[in-house]
Amino acid sequence: MRVRNKPWAPKxxxxxxxxxxxxxxxxxxxxxxxxxxxxxLQIEVxxxxxxxxxxxxxxxxxxxYVAIEIQTSVIAIILKKLVEEPLPNLQLAHADGQAVTxxxxxxxxxxxxxxxxxxxxxxxxEKRRLTYKSFLAGYREVLKPNGQIExxxxxxxxxxxxxxxxxxxxxxxxxVWLDLHAVATPEDNVETExxxxxxxxxxxYKIIATFPAK
Amino acid sequence: MRVRNKPWAPKxxxxxxxxxxxxxxxxxxxxxxxxxxxxxLQIEVxxxxxxxxxxxxxxxxxxxYVAIEIQTSVIAIILKKLVEEPLPNLQLAHADGQAVTxxxxxxxxxxxxxxxxxxxxxxxxEKRRLTYKSFLAGYREVLKPNGQIExxxxxxxxxxxxxxxxxxxxxxxxxVWLDLHAVATPEDNVETExxxxxxxxxxxYKIIATFPAK
Numbered sequence: 001m002r003v004r005n006k007p008w009a010p011k012x013x014x015x016x017x018x019x020x021x022x023x024x025x026x027x028x029x030x031x032x033x034x035x036x037x038x039x040x041l042q043i044e045v046x047x048x049x050x051x052x053x054x055x056x057x058x059x060x061x062x063x064x065y066v067a068i069e070i071q072t073s074v075i076a077i078i079l080k081k082l083v084e085e086p087l088p089n090l091q092l093a094h095a096d097g098q099a100v101t102x103x104x105x106x107x108x109x110x111x112x113x114x115x116x117x118x119x120x121x122x123x124x125x126e127k128r129r130l131t132y133k134s135f136l137a138g139y140r141e142v143l144k145p146n147g148q149i150e151x152x153x154x155x156x157x158x159x160x161x162x163x164x165x166x167x168x169x170x171x172x173x174x175x176v177w178l179d180l181h182a183v184a185t186p187e188d189n190v191e192t193e194x195x196x197x198x199x200x201x202x203x204x205y206k207i208i209a210t211f212p213a214k
Numbered sequence: 215m216r217v218r219n220k221p222w223a224p225k226x227x228x229x230x231x232x233x234x235x236x237x238x239x240x241x242x243x244x245x246x247x248x249x250x251x252x253x254x255l256q257i258e259v260x261x262x263x264x265x266x267x268x269x270x271x272x273x274x275x276x277x278x279y280v281a282i283e284i285q286t287s288v289i290a291i292i293l294k295k296l297v298e299e300p301l302p303n304l305q306l307a308h309a310d311g312q313a314v315t316x317x318x319x320x321x322x323x324x325x326x327x328x329x330x331x332x333x334x335x336x337x338x339x340e341k342r343r344l345t346y347k348s349f350l351a352g353y354r355e356v357l358k359p360n361g362q363i364e365x366x367x368x369x370x371x372x373x374x375x376x377x378x379x380x381x382x383x384x385x386x387x388x389x390v391w392l393d394l395h396a397v398a399t400p401e402d403n404v405e406t407e408x409x410x411x412x413x414x415x416x417x418x419y420k421i422i423a424t425f426p427a428k
Contacts, residue, residue, distance in 0.1 A: 160390045163377060167387040173378045178370050178392065178419070205392070 003049075009076030012083070013094060020079050020092035024068070027093075029105035035064045036088040040110040043068060045097035045117075045130060050078030052115055052192040057090040059190070063110075065090045068097040098135060104142035112139050112149050116194045119155040131162035136169045136211075145213035148174065152206045154198050159205040171209040179203035217263075223290030226297075227308060234293055234306040238282070241307075243319035249278045250302040254324040257282060259311035259331075259344060264292030266329055266406045271304040273404070277324075279304045282311040312349060318356035326353050326363050330408045333369040345376035350383045350425075359427035362388065366420045368412050373419040385423040393417035 013020055021027055032038050040063050044053045047067035057065045067090065069075040075094050082090060093103065100112075117130040126132060131151065139149060149171075153159050167173070180189060181199050195204060227234055235241055246252045254277050258267045261281035271279045281304065283289040289308050296304060307317065314326075331344040340346060345365065353363060363385075367373050381387070394403060395413050409418060 156392050156396075160392055163390045164387045167381050167385075171381075173381040176374045176377045178374055182370075 003071070003073050003077070006073040006076055009072045012076055012079055013072070016079060016083060019082055020075070020094055022094045024066075024093040024095050024103035028103055029108060031066065031091070031104070031108060032064070034091045037064070039064055039089075041066065041108060042111040042113065043100070043104070043109055044113040044115065045100065046070075046114065047078060047092075048074060048115070049193050050075075050081060051196075052113070052190050053090065054078070054081060054087065055190045057087045061089055063089060066093055067091070068093045068095055068100075068103070070094070070096045098130070098138075100142050101138045106141050107144045109142045109147065110144055111147065112143060114149065114151040115192045116153055116155075117151075117158070119153070119158040121155075121157055126161070129158060129161060129165075131158070131165050133165060133169050136166065136171070140211040143211060146210055148208055148210050150206070150208050152180070152192075152195065152204060154195070154202055154204050156202075156205070159207075163207065166207070166209050170212065172212050174208040174210060175206075177204075177206040180206045217285070217287050217291070220287040220290055223286045226290055226293055227286070230293060230297060233296055234289070234308055236308045238307040238309050238317040242317055243322060245280065245305070245318070245322060246278070248305045251278070253278050253303075255280065255322060256325040256327065257314070257318070257323050258327040258329065259314065260284075260328065261292060261306075262288060262329070263407050264289075264295060265410075266327070266404050267304065268292070268295060268301065269404045271301045275303055277303065280307055281305070282307045282309060282314075282317070284308070284310045312344070312352075314356050315352045320355050321358045323356045323361065324358055325361065326357060328363065328365040328367075329406045330367055330369075331365075331372070333367070333372040335369075335371055340375070343372060343375060343379075345372070345379050347379060347383050350380065350385070354425040357425060360424055362422055362424050364420070364422050366394065366406075366409065366418060368409070368416055368418050370416075370419070373421075377421065380421070380423050384426065386426050388422040388424060389420075391418075391420040394420045 042063055043066040045068050047053050047069040050067055053065055053067040075092055078092055114130055120128045181204050256277055257280040259282050261267050261283040264281055267279055267281040292306055328344055334342045395418050
């Protein structure tokens with residue numbers, strides 16, 4: 001996602017260390033200390049402007065969420081919303097979501113969301129796709145045994161790749177949707193900004209898959 | 215596939231025991247004896263009017279094919295084409311393709327094709343879908359170690375089910391297509407009659423998956 005540069009972003013981030021961290025490695029194994037309640041932890045890798053994770057946090061006060069987003073001007077948008085309407089169960093990490101093993105202890109995370117990740121369509125960029133096996137290995141490490149990934153995309157090539165990659169990695173498919181909006185209602189599908197805009201142009205794909213306990 | 219009753223069908227079938235069998239259990243382990251050459255054996259479960267398997271047999275004289283189809287008036291159409299234009303590497307079986315383990319010895323088959331199988335959309339008919347685990351177990355038995363299935367359908371629900379079923383069965387995905395006709399040319403995709411007619415209405419899905427040697 002590209003957004004215009006926001007000159008106010010760094011200042012806002014610096015002003016709210018209680019809501020956002022710029023060095024999530026320091027919170028490794030300590031994430032629960034950032035929340036009002038000790039409860040299951042779910043993370044989103046690449047949160048964009050945060051519509052999904054904010055709505056999830058509102059709907060599920062019994063779960064703690066961490067939104068990870070690397071772009072300063074993008075995560076600042078989430079932070080701005082959070083300052084205006086506080087949510088005790090949502091924390092932000094301004095960092096590269098690819099490095100989850102540096103940010104979370106093994107088994108610290110209950111569930112991981114990937115929404116509309118960069119498709120990296122060229123074959124030579126395959127290793128950058130967030131469902132490439134090296135990233136799956138990282139997710140498995142930080143997730144609890146039998147932890148799950150929920151992954152949505154509108155990119156056909158990325159979803160084809162991801163089905164094969166997740167299968168070959170030994171993940172167990174729980175459910176696959178090849179046209180999510182044909183069956184899901186707004187009650188059971190929390191949309192991202194991107195999804196709201198682009199679902200009119202083609203199907204939204206989704207998978208829920210488990211890393212089986214070894 | 216439903217076709218009009220063909221009064222001539224039983225007579226034509228009876229007249230060509232060299233091309234078609236009505237009791238494939240008698241050929242179990244003996245299929246190579248039905249062909250001019252001893253070479254790899256590939257089978258299609260549910261061949262319809264045979265456009266796919268006939269074209270495959272023409273393109274691949276180095277492979278032996280068996281087309282299995284239960285409907286008398288449908289397999290008679292394949293037989294008629296075969297009588298008019300003989301193919302030494304195609305044999306027909308007028309039988310219920312679900313019973314592959316009764317027709318083939320373990321490891322007798324090199325590859326198995328499922329094309330546009332009945333979707334059985336109702337949940338209570340799940341067990342009838344040809345990618346249900348009980349059928350997968352039968353395919354695994356008759357296929358060689360590391361044998362593959364190629365499966366095409368235009369039915370979204372059946373493909374969603376099949377991805378999950380094949381994954382949960384421990385099959386390894388080789389490649390997945392979520393819109394086959396967007397990328398495949400007639401040179402690398404042999405179409406069925408049904409596919410030619412219905413691909414204009416929505417995507418054709420395809421998967422190639424392997425039963426890993428235990």
